[in-house]
Amino acid sequence: MRSGRSLLSLVAxxxxxxxxxxxxxxxxxxxxxxxxxxxxxxxxVTSGAVQNIAAVTDNAINSFPTPVVVQTAWNVNPGQxxxxxxxxxxxxxxxAMVGGAVQIPSSRIQGRMLSGSPTAFTAISQNGVGGVGTAxxxxxxxxxxxxxxxxxxxxxxxxxxxLNLVGFPTLPPGSYSGxxxxxxxxx
Amino acid sequence: xxxLSKMVLLGAALMLVAASYAQAQVGLTSNVATVALTAxxxxxxxxxxxxxxxxxxxxxxxxxxxxxxxVSLTTxxxxxxxxxxxxxxxxxxxxxxxxxGTSFIPSSKVEGRVGAAAYxxxxxxxxxxxxxxxxxxxxxxxxxxxxxxxxxxxxQLDLRLNLVGxxxxxxxxxxxxxxxxxxx
Numbered sequence: 494m495r496s497g498r499s500l501l502s503l504v505a506x507x508x509x510x511x512x513x514x515x516x517x518x519x520x521x522x523x524x525x526x527x528x529x530x531x532x533x534x535x536x537x538v539t540s541g542a543v544q545n546i547a548a549v550t551d552n553a554i555n556s557f558p559t560p561v562v563v564q565t566a567w568n569v570n571p572g573q574x575x576x577x578x579x580x581x582x583x584x585x586x587x588x589a590m591v592g593g594a595v596q597i598p599s600s601r602i603q604g605r606m607l608s609g610s611p612t613a614f615t616a617i618s619q620n621g622v623g624g625v626g627t628a629x630x631x632x633x634x635x636x637x638x639x640x641x642x643x644x645x646x647x648x649x650x651x652x653x654x655x656l657n658l659v660g661f662p663t664l665p666p667g668s669y670s671g672x673x674x675x676x677x678x679x680x
Numbered sequence: 681x682x683x684l685s686k687m688v689l690l691g692a693a694l695m696l697v698a699a700s701y702a703q704a705q706v707g708l709t710s711n712v713a714t715v716a717l718t719a720x721x722x723x724x725x726x727x728x729x730x731x732x733x734x735x736x737x738x739x740x741x742x743x744x745x746x747x748x749x750x751v752s753l754t755t756x757x758x759x760x761x762x763x764x765x766x767x768x769x770x771x772x773x774x775x776x777x778x779x780x781g782t783s784f785i786p787s788s789k790v791e792g793r794v795g796a797a798a799y800x801x802x803x804x805x806x807x808x809x810x811x812x813x814x815x816x817x818x819x820x821x822x823x824x825x826x827x828x829x830x831x832x833x834x835x836q837l838d839l840r841l842n843l844v845g846x847x848x849x850x851x852x853x854x855x856x857x858x859x860x861x862x863x864x
Contacts, residue, residue, distance in 0.1 A: 534710040546719040551758075561715050569708065590717060602717070623707055656719055663830055666723040666760045673717055677710035 532569040536579065536677050539564050544654060551663045557654040563634075565677050566647035571639050574679045579609070579634040580622050581652065582674050586630025589617070590656075590671035597669055599630040601657050608650045609635030616657075623678040639679070724758045727767065727861050734839055734857075739848055744791070744799075746841035753794075753819075753837050755861050759829040762863035767794075767819040768807050769837070769859050774815030777802065778841075778855035785853055787815040791842050792857075794819045794835045801842070808862040819859075 541561035549555050565579055581604055583589040589599035603614040610633055617632040625631075634652065637643070654673070658664070734748035757765050769792055771777040777787040787802040802817045810816075820835060839857070 532708050534708050536710045536713040538713045538715060541715070542713075543716045544718065549719045549721040551721075555719065557717070563713070565710070567710075574708070590719060592721075597719075623709075625709055652715075654715075654717070663758060664721045665830065666721045666758060669719045669721070671717045673715040675713040675715065679708040 530568075532567075532574075532679075534567045534569065534577075534677050534679065535565070536675050537564045537566070538562065538675065539649070541652075546656060549656065549658070549664060549669075551658055552660065553658055555656040555658060557656070560651035560653050561675075562649060563652055563675055564647060564649045567639075567677070567679075568645040569639060569679055571641050571644040574639045574644075576636050576680045577639055577677060578622050578625075578636045578680060579650075579675065579677050580626045580631055581617060581634055582621065582626035582631035582676070583617060583671065584627060584630070584674065586618065586627055588671075589630070589673075590669040592667040592669035593665070595665055595667070595669070597656070597661075597664075597671075601661060602671075602673070603655050603657050604632050604634070605653050606634045606650050607653075608648075614653070614655055614657075617673075623680045625676045625678040634675075721758075723760055724756065725765070725861050725863060726756045727859055728754045728756070729859065730754070736841065739841065739843065739853070741843055741847045742845065744840060744842040744844055746843060748839040748841075751837045751839070752834060753859060754832065754834045756832045757824070757830065757861070757863070759824060759863060762824055762829075764821050764823050764864050765831075765861055766807055766810075766821045766864060767835070767859065767861050768810045768816055769802060769819055769857055770806070770811035770816035771802055771855065771857060772812060772815070774802070774812060776855075777815070777857075778853035780849060780851040780853045783849040783851065783853070785841065785843075785846075785848065785855070789842055789846060790855075790857075791840050792817050792819065793838050799838070799840060799842070802857075808864045810860045810862040824863075 539562045541559045544557040546555050583599040586599040588596045589602050590597040600616045600618040602617045605611050605614045619631045620628050621631045730752040736748045771787040774787040776784045777790050778785040791799040791801050793799045804816045
């Protein structure tokens, strides 16, 4: 009699469990997915990275022999980028080129970019752009608007350089060297 | 039900994320590409006469009163080394400094001077490889050194024929005097 009652209870519990099981479920969790494609911006000198004037002439304009070919490539968000700018600059404008104790300032180095902004030779003596460059030692080479059609693009430009020694004190013989920096910046 | 403070915190966090995302797009800079510039200035030494011709209209035999028209010479130098700049005048063929057909006036009969120096014949040796043995004359020697490696000077070169003891054949006598500077 006792065992018969126990068996009945077990059957009843099993039935209750069987009826309850379909109602079990874990709490729902939301997993947010995010993937960001970073903006890219690069400047490459494809040729003319080394410029040499073999024989400088005093009180004259001395042209560097070949153009500096500059490729600028970018992939940016047009909704957050207004312009793409390429800036040339010397780190220390007063000492753009140095030979011993003699210094040639950046105002004596002139550049032009026929496909850019300074189509006439212009001294590299402007201020920086968007935090790129140095005060009095920079030159904006181009500035273009960014929109949906050119948000992912590149361009190649020729930068012509010359050393203008007209009116400059006679240089002592020797070798004068310097480094011109090129950097792009969005605004 | 989230509390009000939790909602405020969540909102602030979202604003920070949005702001940082926007900043990442503004002022995006590229790598720095460089161009190496070099310019070389060579030492220079030049002599420039103000005239290419000196003339003597009428030769007087047996006299040294045969003055050519003077020539002004400007010597420029821009050096890095050396102790002196020297100006040398010389005839390529000393025995035939001036020629009239088969008649010659040797360089020993041609005299020159610069400034207050005394006239001297063009009979000296070459200097520093400049000039011809027996047909040269050093016109000046100026010391140079640190602080004077760059300089210029202009001198008047007086020339004459010293024909004392000499009779010439009538005619036109032509010759070329070379003037060249050298650093030693």
